[in-house]
Amino acid sequence: MAEVHEGAAGSEVEKHESTAPRPATAVVRADRIPNPGFPPERLRVTDLDPKKEKQAERTVSGLFLLSIVGSIIAVVAYIVLPIEEGNPGSVRLNNLFLGVGITLGLLGIGIGAVHWSKALMHGHELVEQRHPTRGSDESRTRAVEIFRESNKESGFTRRSLVRNTLIGALVATPIPAVALFRDLAPEEDPIALLKQTMWEEGTRLALDPSGVPIRASDVTIGSVFHVIPEGLAELESHRLEEKAKAAVLLMRLPPDELNIREGRETWSYDGIVAYSKICTHVGCPVALYEQQTHHLLCPCHQSQFDVANHCEVIFGPAARPLPQLPITVDDEGYLVARRDFEEPVGPSFWEREL
Numbered sequence: 242m243a244e245v246h247e248g249a250a251g252s253e254v255e256k257h258e259s260t261a262p263r264p265a266t267a268v269v270r271a272d273r274i275p276n277p278g279f280p281p282e283r284l285r286v287t288d289l290d291p292k293k294e295k296q297a298e299r300t301v302s303g304l305f306l307l308s309i310v311g312s313i314i315a316v317v318a319y320i321v322l323p324i325e326e327g328n329p330g331s332v333r334l335n336n337l338f339l340g341v342g343i344t345l346g347l348l349g350i351g352i353g354a355v356h357w358s359k360a361l362m363h364g365h366e367l368v369e370q371r372h373p374t375r376g377s378d379e380s381r382t383r384a385v386e387i388f389r390e391s392n393k394e395s396g397f398t399r400r401s402l403v404r405n406t407l408i409g410a411l412v413a414t415p416i417p418a419v420a421l422f423r424d425l426a427p428e429e430d431p432i433a434l435l436k437q438t439m440w441e442e443g444t445r446l447a448l449d450p451s452g453v454p455i456r457a458s459d460v461t462i463g464s465v466f467h468v469i470p471e472g473l474a475e476l477e478s479h480r481l482e483e484k485a486k487a488a489v490l491l492m493r494l495p496p497d498e499l500n501i502r503e504g505r506e507t508w509s510y511d512g513i514v515a516y517s518k519i520c521t522h523v524g525c526p527v528a529l530y531e532q533q534t535h536h537l538l539c540p541c542h543q544s545q546f547d548v549a550n551h552c553e554v555i556f557g558p559a560a561r562p563l564p565q566l567p568i569t570v571d572d573e574g575y576l577v578a579r580r581d582f583e584e585p586v587g588p589s590f591w592e593r594e595l
Contacts, residue, residue, distance in 0.1 A: 294361065444578045525541035
């Protein structure tokens with residue numbers, strides 16, 4: 242039994258040795274494709290002919306100068322050819338020359354930079370080994386040398402005409418944008434513009450957009466009206482701007498559910514209240530009214546205002562209540578404004594300097 246067991250163990254050892262992996266042997270392929278290296282550099286006509294090189298330099302500088310001229314044209318056209326209200330021809334001329342100037346400004350600098358790189362900068366290929374950590378002093382010194390070589394190859398320092406016209410084009414290109422964006426600001430103080438609307442003492446409240454005056458008897462409990470000042474449709478200019486400031490929501494609540502703040506006892510009439518339609522968050526129209534809760538909702542950013550409590554903010558990003566328009570009735574029973582809003586309408590940031 243012992244001999245059989247020993248023989249079995251020996252056979253197992255031999256079997257294990259026969260199946261054990263052997264060390265790998267490196268094989269060098271005889272048919273390995275050699276590294277072809279870089280193709281020979283093809284010299285351009287500007288590399289072979291100094292006259293062509295000078296001509297290309299003048300072309301690049303000319304494109305940069307064209308960019309400067311285009312930027313100047315855009316600014317001059319914007320000032321000399323203003324858009325006149327009711328004159329479609331002025332719109333066409335302004336857009337035409339403004340577009341041509343900006344196009345020349347952008348294309349001149351773009352095409353000039355591309356032509357500079359294609360015709361004047363060296364086009365030989367190279368390989369640069371990169372390392373994620375800080376390089377040695379030798380590699381850092383070599384990096385400085387590379388920058389110097391790149392400057393020499395591009396000619397940025399040596400080609401003063403190209404360099405100066407490029408800098409001029411880069412400086413001139415943003416000028417049209419500065420002129421256009423600066424003109425977006427109102428000519429007058431925006432705080433004063435938003436603080437004063439068309440509402441004044443005796444101005445009747447009218448339906449939007451028909452302009453029909455509203456009687457107090459027309460406003461039932463739970464109803465809501467979109468209101469504009471009477472006479473808005475007769476304005477010859479700035480009609481939309483005035484409507485955007487003066488738009489009002491008119492509602493009627495049960496008088497016992499309306500909490501009247503001290504000093505505003507005369508701002509409403511028999512439960513009828515009027516509030517600005519312009520949200521105090523970013524100026525969106527507050528157009529949704531919940532009859533049961535007396536809440537106004539701005540659908541854009543979900544600000545909610547409590548009409549029963551002077552349109553105080555109860556939810557959302559709005560920072561202050563909607564401005565209230567003081568109202569009463571005239572001798573004929575029509576709803577009229579007592580005076581204008583006592584605070585600016587719209588976004589809250591307008592009132593920071595008040």
